[in-house]
Amino acid sequence: MIIALVLFAVAAVGGLVLALQRFSGKPLPSLPLAIVHGVAAAAGLIALIVFVVNGSGPAGARTALVLFLLAASGGFFLFTRHMRQTVLPIPVMVLHAVLAVAGFVTLLLAALH
Numbered sequence: 001m002i003i004a005l006v007l008f009a010v011a012a013v014g015g016l017v018l019a020l021q022r023f024s025g026k027p028l029p030s031l032p033l034a035i036v037h038g039v040a041a042a043a044g045l046i047a048l049i050v051f052v053v054n055g056s057g058p059a060g061a062r063t064a065l066v067l068f069l070l071a072a073s074g075g076f077f078l079f080t081r082h083m084r085q086t087v088l089p090i091p092v093m094v095l096h097a098v099l100a101v102a103g104f105v106t107l108l109l110a111a112l113h
Contacts, residue, residue: 001051001061001111007044008068008104011037015100019093027087034082038075041100045072048107060110067103071096 014037021029045068051057052065074096078088 001048001057001107004044004047004051005104005107005111007040007047008100008107011041011044012100012104014040015097019097022088022090022093028082028085029088031082034079038079041068041072041075045069058110058113060106060113064103064107064110067099067106071099071103074099 014033018029018033018037045065048061048065048068052061074092078092078096081088
């Protein structure tokens with residue numbers, strides 16, 4: 001669970017930079033950073049899935065997994081828009097971030113419990 005938390009924290013820092021770029025008016029944030037953000041988040045998701053499937057985690061870990069899966073679907077949508085060089089919709093970015101932060105806080109609380 002700690003590995004997943006660290007990977008999601010790395011992804012969160014990248015996501016914050018990407019969001020700041022977009023909120024500053026840049027229609028397409030840095031693609032290399034978007035790739036690093038996605039890879040870190042995907043690795044965290046895989047680590048969390050392995051942890052939950054092994055049955056050794058608290059219920060909060062399962063809840064966090066659901067939130068991260070929802071966030072990942074938004075992230076995939078944003079990435080496909082990015083690859084098509086289409087302006088990233090800010091409301092989708094905000095929803096993606098809210099779900100990811102909720103997942104992170106839930107996982108952190110589960111780890112601390």
